Amino acid sequence: MPHTRYLVVGASHAGLEAVTAIRHWDAEGSLTVLSREAHRPYSPTILPYVVSGRSRPERVALKDAAWFEARKVDLRCGEEVVSIDTAGAVARTASGTEWRYERLLLATGAAPAVPPVPGLADVRFHVLRTLDDALALRDAGAGATTAVVLGAGLVGLHAAEVLAKAGARVAVVERQAHALPGYLDAPAAGIVEAAFRDRGIALMTGRTVSSVQSRDGRPVSVTLDDGGTLPADLLLVGTGVRPATGFLEGSGIAVGQGILVDDTMRTNIADVWAAGDVAQARAFFGAAPIVNGILPDAVEQGRIAGMAMAGDPALKPYIGGLPINTFPFFGRHAVSVGIAGEDDPSVEIHRRLDARAGLYSRLSLKDGRLIGVCTVGMPIDAGVMWQLISRRVDLAPVKQDFVVAPLDTGRALMSRLWR
Amino acid sequence: MPSYETIAFRAQDCDGCMKCVTACAQAKSGADDPAQSRIQILGAAGKWELALCRQCGDPKCVSNCPSAALAKDAETGVVAWDADRCVDCLLCTVGCAYAGITRDARVGHVSKCDLCDGDPACVKACDRGALTLNTAARIHRRAAEREDLFAPGLAACQGCNSELLIRHTLRHVGPNTVVATPPGCIPGMGTVGYNGRTGTKVPVFHPLLTNTASMLTGIKRYYKRVGRDDVQVLALAGDGGTSDAGFQSLSGAAERDEPMLYICVDNEGYMNTGMQASSATTYGSWTSTTPVGERLQGKSTEAKNLPVVMMTHNCSYVATAATAFLEDFYEKLDKAIEVSKTGMAYLHVFAPCPTGWRFGSDRTTDVCRLAVETNFFALWDYTPDAGLTFTRPTGRPRPVREYLAGIGKYRHLSEGQVAHIQATVERKIAHLRRFERTGA
Ligand SMILES: Cc1cc2nc3c(=O)[nH]c(=O)nc-3n(C[C@H](O)[C@H](O)[C@H](O)COP(=O)(O)OP(=O)(O)OC[C@H]3O[C@@H](n4cnc5c(N)ncnc54)[C@H](O)[C@@H]3O)c2cc1C
Numbered sequence: 001m002p003h004t005r006y007l008v009v010g011a012s013h014a015g016l017e018a019v020t021a022i023r024h025w026d027a028e029g030s031l032t033v034l035s036r037e038a039h040r041p042y043s044p045t046i047l048p049y050v051v052s053g054r055s056r057p058e059r060v061a062l063k064d065a066a067w068f069e070a071r072k073v074d075l076r077c078g079e080e081v082v083s084i085d086t087a088g089a090v091a092r093t094a095s096g097t098e099w100r101y102e103r104l105l106l107a108t109g110a111a112p113a114v115p116p117v118p119g120l121a122d123v124r125f126h127v128l129r130t131l132d133d134a135l136a137l138r139d140a141g142a143g144a145t146t147a148v149v150l151g152a153g154l155v156g157l158h159a160a161e162v163l164a165k166a167g168a169r170v171a172v173v174e175r176q177a178h179a180l181p182g183y184l185d186a187p188a189a190g191i192v193e194a195a196f197r198d199r200g201i202a203l204m205t206g207r208t209v210s211s212v213q214s215r216d217g218r219p220v221s222v223t224l225d226d227g228g229t230l231p232a233d234l235l236l237v238g239t240g241v242r243p244a245t246g247f248l249e250g251s252g253i254a255v256g257q258g259i260l261v262d263d264t265m266r267t268n269i270a271d272v273w274a275a276g277d278v279a280q281a282r283a284f285f286g287a288a289p290i291v292n293g294i295l296p297d298a299v300e301q302g303r304i305a306g307m308a309m310a311g312d313p314a315l316k317p318y319i320g321g322l323p324i325n326t327f328p329f330f331g332r333h334a335v336s337v338g339i340a341g342e343d344d345p346s347v348e349i350h351r352r353l354d355a356r357a358g359l360y361s362r363l364s365l366k367d368g369r370l371i372g373v374c375t376v377g378m379p380i381d382a383g384v385m386w387q388l389i390s391r392r393v394d395l396a397p398v399k400q401d402f403v404v405a406p407l408d409t410g411r412a413l414m415s416r417l418w419r
Numbered sequence: 420m421p422s423y424e425t426i427a428f429r430a431q432d433c434d435g436c437m438k439c440v441t442a443c444a445q446a447k448s449g450a451d452d453p454a455q456s457r458i459q460i461l462g463a464a465g466k467w468e469l470a471l472c473r474q475c476g477d478p479k480c481v482s483n484c485p486s487a488a489l490a491k492d493a494e495t496g497v498v499a500w501d502a503d504r505c506v507d508c509l510l511c512t513v514g515c516a517y518a519g520i521t522r523d524a525r526v527g528h529v530s531k532c533d534l535c536d537g538d539p540a541c542v543k544a545c546d547r548g549a550l551t552l553n554t555a556a557r558i559h560r561r562a563a564e565r566e567d568l569f570a571p572g573l574a575a576c577q578g579c580n581s582e583l584l585i586r587h588t589l590r591h592v593g594p595n596t597v598v599a600t601p602p603g604c605i606p607g608m609g610t611v612g613y614n615g616r617t618g619t620k621v622p623v624f625h626p627l628l629t630n631t632a633s634m635l636t637g638i639k640r641y642y643k644r645v646g647r648d649d650v651q652v653l654a655l656a657g658d659g660g661t662s663d664a665g666f667q668s669l670s671g672a673a674e675r676d677e678p679m680l681y682i683c684v685d686n687e688g689y690m691n692t693g694m695q696a697s698s699a700t701t702y703g704s705w706t707s708t709t710p711v712g713e714r715l716q717g718k719s720t721e722a723k724n725l726p727v728v729m730m731t732h733n734c735s736y737v738a739t740a741a742t743a744f745l746e747d748f749y750e751k752l753d754k755a756i757e758v759s760k761t762g763m764a765y766l767h768v769f770a771p772c773p774t775g776w777r778f779g780s781d782r783t784t785d786v787c788r789l790a791v792e793t794n795f796f797a798l799w800d801y802t803p804d805a806g807l808t809f810t811r812p813t814g815r816p817r818p819v820r821e822y823l824a825g826i827g828k829y830r831h832l833s834e835g836q837v838a839h840i841q842a843t844v845e846r847k848i849a850h851l852r853r854f855e856r857t858g859a
Contacts (some may be wrong), residue, residue, distance in 0.1 A: 017482055024477075043485035049506045055486060059504060062487050296513045299482045326509035331527065333509055379522060383479075383515035411518045412461040415468035418517065 004032040004074070006309060007091060007101035009081045011035035012043060013295055014276025014302035015107035016062060021306025023071045029310070031073045032101075034093060036080040036108075039131050040064070044109070045295055047134040048158035051141060052165065057131060081108075084251040086269045103271050103309040106248075106259055107302060110241035110277035110293060115150070119212035123219040125235040128155050137236065144168045144234035148222045150209060152179040154327065156238030157196070161329060163234070164201050171202040171230045173209055173222070175239075183325045184374060185340045187351065191358045191376045195330050202230075243278040243291055256280050258291040263317035265305035273309055275301035284320035284390065285339050285371070292321035296386075319390055326382060332358065337385045338372030340364055347371065350403050363406060368396035373406070384410045393417070423496025425474050426458075426532070426539055427553035431812050433467040434547055435460060442544035446535060448525075455523060457532045458541045467549075472519030472532040474498050479514030480531075497534050505529065553746075562749070565590040568620045575608040578773035578780025580742045580787070581684050582608065585655050587745070588682060589621070591752050596651045597638055598623040601631045601665060603657030605684065607691040610655070628664040631656055632672035635679045651680065651759065658685040658699035662725045673732035673763055680759040682766045683725065690775035698723040702843065703836045705828040706775075716831060721843060726767040730801045730854065735762030738800035738810075741769040743787035747810050751800055758802075769796045777827025789822040794848050795840075806856035819844050 006022055008015045011033050022031060035041060040061035049055040068075045080094040084104070091099045112127035114120065126137045137159070141147070147163045149156045152174035164170045174181075178189035179196070193203050208225045212235065219235040243258035254260045254268040258280035265273045265281065276298035283290040300318070307315040327334040341347035341364045350363045357377070364372040369392050373385045388395070388410060395402050395413075402409040443456040453459075459470040474491075478498045481489045488504035489511055491497070500520075507528045511520050520531040532539075534552075542550045568589040575582040581604055589596070598621060600606040610618040611625045626634045635652040642650040661669060661683040672679065688706050689695040696706040701722045705711050709718040730737045736758040740748040748768070755764035771786040773779065778786060790796040794816040801807045819841045823829040832840075 013482070013485075020477075020482075045485035045508065045510070046506065049486070054506055055504070060486065062485075295485060295510055296479075296483050299479070299514070303482075324513055326513060328506075328508055331507075333522070335509065337513075379524070381515070381518040381521060382509065382513040384518050386513065387516045408461045411459065411470040412466075412468040414516055414518070415461070415470060416466075 001090070001098050001100050002032075003030070003100040005029035005102045006031040006105070007099055007103070008033045008105045008107060009091065010107035010109055010276070010278070011037070011041035011075065011077075012062075012107065012109055012276070013298040014109070014278075014305070015105065016041060017299045017302030018105050018107065018273075018275060018306030018309070019071065019073055021303045021312065022310045023073075025307065025310035025312035028072070031071070032099065033068075033073055033075045034079040034081055034091070034099070035075065035077050037130070038078045040077070041075075042131055043295070044129055047128050047131065048155075048162055050131065050134040051128070051138045051159065052162040053138070057135065060131070080247075082247050084248060084253065084272075086252050086272060089271060101271070104273070105305050105309060106253075106267075106272065106274040106278055107276045107298075107305075108244040108247075108278045109298075110291075111244045112237060113240045113242040114237050115209075115239050117150075117209050117212055119214060120237075122217065123212055123214040123235065124217055125212075125219065125237050127237050128159055129241070140234050141166045141168065146231040147171075147234040147236065148173065148219075148230050148232035149236045149238055151238035151240065152176075152181075152203065152205065153238055153240060154180070154183070154325070156236070157192070157327070157329065159236050159238060160196065160201055161199075163236075164199055168234065169200070169231075171204060171232075172196070173207050173224065173230075174203070174205045175208045177206050179203060179205065180327060180334070183323065183327065183336050184334055185336075185342070185362060187353050187355075187362070188334055188336065188360050188374050188376050191355065191360055192327070192329055192334055194355070195332065195358065199330065241277065241293065243280070245278060256289070260289065261301075263304075264308040264315065265301050265318065266308060273305040275305040282318055282320040284322040290321050292323070294323070294325060296324055297321050322386065322390060324382060324386055332377050334374070334376045335380050335382050336372075336374040337382055338364070338370070338389045340372050340374065341366060361406075363403060365395065365399070368394055368399065370395060370402075379407060381407065381410060384414050387414055387417075391417075423474065424534070424537065425496070425553050426471060426534070426542060427551050428469045428471070429549050429551075429812075430467055430469070431815060432547050432549035433460065433469075434549075435462075435464060435467045436547070438544040438546070439541035439550055442540040443532075446540035447530070455525065457530055459518070470518035470521075472498060472515075473517055474532070474534065479516075480511035480520050483510045483514040485510060495534070495537065498531065499533065500529065500531055502528065562587050562590050566594065566620075568594060568596075569610065570616075570618045570620070573608045573610060573618055575604070576772075576774045576780070578783045579604070579608075579770070580783050581605060581686075581770050584684060584742055584748075584768060584770065585610065587749075588653075588655070588752060589619070591749065592651055592653055592680065592756060594621055595649060596621045596653050597635075599626050599631050599635050599652070599654045599656070600624075601626050601654070601656050601660035602628050603660050603684075603689075604686065604691045605655050605657065628660045630668050631660060631665050632677070632679070632681060633668040635681075636672050636675075636677045639678055651756070652678075654679065654681040656681070656683055657689075658683060658687060658725070659689050659697040661685075662698045662723050670732065673729060673734050673765070676733045676735055676762040678759055678761055678763065680755055680764050680766070682768060684768050684770045685725075686770040686772040686775065687722065688772075688775060690772045694775040699725060701840075703829060703832050703840060704776075705831065711831045716833065716836065717828070724847065726765075727851070729765045729767070730807070733763075733803075734765050735759075736764040736800070736802055737767075738765075739767045739769070739796065739798055741787040741791050741796060741798060743784045743791060744798060744811065747798055751810075754800070771826075775828070777830075778825055782825060786822070786826065789817070789825075793817045793819045793822040794844050795819055795822050797848060797851060799851065801854065807851060807854035808856060809851075813848055816844075816848075
């Protein structure tokens with residue numbers, strides 16, 4: 001039975017960052033990474049660009065073989081973990097290999113959550129989470145004249161833009177009242193929606209799909225809850241993701257929405273950690289733990305898990321997941337960090353909106369501290385804002401300047417803080 | 420892991436002239452438009468701040484990049500950006516706390532500092548010295564590449580900076596050297612040797628406390644006479660051996676400007692023999708001969724200001740240094756080595772003593788830094804022609820209380836004594852300023 005000190009399952013942002021962190025502290029301990037993917041490690045976030053052709057699939061690898069070699073990491077591609085025996089500290093893969101580990105990291109990410117729509121199970125529809133998904137969608141998109149996208153989240157909107165640019169007539173169905181719910185506030189989403197509609201993409205917000213019709217296993221039309229129908233020779237489901245925890249059945253590892261972890265990303269089992277889209281961890285705002293499901297947090301959690309696994313004394317506990325996103329659309333950007341706090345009367349909200357020019361900014365402050373920023377079409381340093389929010393920097397002394405010029409004031413503040 | 424050059428910023432030296440910003444915009448986009456500069460100076464007069472890529476050792480922008488468009492170059496240390504791979508998603512900007520990678524709307528993607536192939540336009544444009552290409556790392560590496568001329572296993576106390584100091588000194592001075600270590604911690608830690616073997620790979624001897632400078636004078640003159648004027652003579656002495664018993668011979672050598680390099684490692688007392696006071700012990704210090712009791716509250720007189728005394732002798736070069744600022748020390752050491760071929764170079768180096776002064780052995784560098792930042796121990800150098808130059812700013816010192824607070828030998832100080840020390844620090848700085856070079 002092969003034995004390894006560190007076993008990392010999943011070779012994406014969380015897993016690779018953990019590898020880096022482990023090697024900062026422990027240069028030698030045997031380290032094995034198991035990836036279900038046949039491809040070299042890549043990021044799911046790159047996939048819309050693979051579909052559009054902007055990124056060539058052979059150029060998306062996050063790290064090359066030399067990177068793993070230099071770090072003495074044994075990367076095994078095409079190895080899917082199918083069960084874990086936590087009592088024996090053994091992970092079994094689909095190929096039948098059993099790996100004995102001393103410390104285990106689960107960084108298996110998330111998989112598309114497909115809603116129970118009548119007829120959907122009988123047709124060939126697309127999702128977008130793996131490189132193979134992207135290649136299939138790219139090929140299908142080239143021939144499609146009409147496409148329906150379920151969900152106006154990051155995946156759905158990215159794909160809708162790409163499909164529209166490829167020449168298809170695209171409709172997006174979103175159950176919530178506006179696009180990118182949870183990421184953008186309503187005015188920002190309004191600008192994004194307008195940009196999509198301007199390019200002929202039908203955005204049906206506040207609607208659900210009640211059934212899918214097909215012919216010869218191919219989708220032909222989609223019926224909405226209001227009775228309307230949409231033609232569809234390509235159907236993409238982008239209604240969200242679910243942490244990839246299926247293989248943990250019977251392992252004793254506690255799972256809520258995702259794998260439940262503490263502030264060092266440790267699960268309820270002492271020698272098992274989890275990080276990234278698969279993990280459910282402390283939230284920065286609010287008491288209930290969340291699956292944050294974003295790339296920067298996968299990196300952050302991966303680093304913490306790696307440090308904890310290696311016993312690095314420099315480890316600082318997780319401060320909690322903070323929503324943060326950048327959304328590029330038609331060459332423009334929406335950026336959102338933190339929360340809007342619209343339902344909290346003690347939150348001071350400063351908005352500027354020029355809907356015609358497509359420009360928007362919102363700053364949310366509570367007790368003199370920043371809790372959220374959202375901009376469209378305006379320069380903003382998301383990382384600086386993240387620091388100001390997460391460090392709870394007191395902005396009272398510079399509030400006037402900050403509200404007028406958040407960019408420069410934020411930069412000057414951070415520069416001073418760092419010195 | 421190799422060490423890299425980065426651009427360092429000294430806010431106190433920046434006057435907001437924006438020449439760096441223009442130079443960068445010119446170099447990178449051929450335009451004067453400050454928005455196209457990758458370095459930004461922000462804020463207002465007197466408190467300028469910087470937004471610039473720090474070329475992080477563990478860059479979050481790289482970790483956050485989904486397209487492998489960013490990578491830290493192992494050779495140069497530059498966080499390099501690949502236009503061909505970039506998809507303009509801005510996730511890199513999420514990771515950066517410095518606003519060092521930002522979107523340039525005119526070109527439609529992020530841009531960041533690339534250090535101009537190691538010769539940054541902004542640094543060249545800065546005529547105030549606020550921006551420097553920080554070569555500290557390279558200098559450390561250079562020092563490490565040279566042969567360590569001390570044997571392994573010297574037994575200094577935990578946290579003592581003298582071992583670091585003497586090893587790096589001898590790396591710079593080189594093997595063609597005769598070293599004198601009068602009684603004190605430096606021979607005490609084993610440099611003169613045990614059991615008939617020396618602790619150095621060069622000739623080393625143990626003069627009396629009184630005669631270090633005169634013995635080195637004789638040795639140097641002998642070598643000169645036999646045609647080996649290239650032999651360097653070096654003293655690694657403590658403050659006792661320098662400013663008390665050793666002072667007469669030192670003063671004579673300084674008066675004659677004897678070619679030698681004399682380094683005084685100042686731990687403000689006789690720390691290896693039971694922590695007795697020396698003339699270099701500072702006012703208020705507890706030592707075993709200046710105890711704290713009913714009448715006495717530590718040393719009641721000021722320290723002899725030896726570096727200033729040496730400045731007013733006939734030395735060719737005098738400087739002070741502290742190991743929290745190693746680059747500064749190396750620069751002075753190199754100057755001193757050069758000068759000592761023809762005249763006397765005297766370096767006075769600050770060596771806080773965790774054992775004798777009673778502070779945590781992990782705090783030595785912090786104590787050094789605070790001593791400098793409070794002006795308690797100012798860094799400067801002096802030549803008769805150029806006068807005195809401060810090598811660290813003295814304009815906005817921290818209160819000396821911050822320095823005294825963490826050190827056990829000052830724990831008993833009354834408010835009045837602290838105020839007295841603060842006043843002394845200010846008086847000493849004002850005194851030093853009178854030796855400063857004025858005008859160009
Ligand atoms: C189209 C798209 C666009 C996105 N855009 C953004 C964006 O703009 N901003 C943002 O912040 N985030 C975005 N995301 C989300 C982001 O990609 C994820 O948050 C991030 O990839 C999470 O990293 P992870 O390492 O936790 O998991 P993943 O990246 O999902 O990686 C998990 C890996 O584990 C492997 N694996 C799973 N199960 C097993 C098993 N049993 N055995 C072995 N290997 C296994 C998987 O194959 C996969 O390679 C986007 C995602 C998609 C799909």
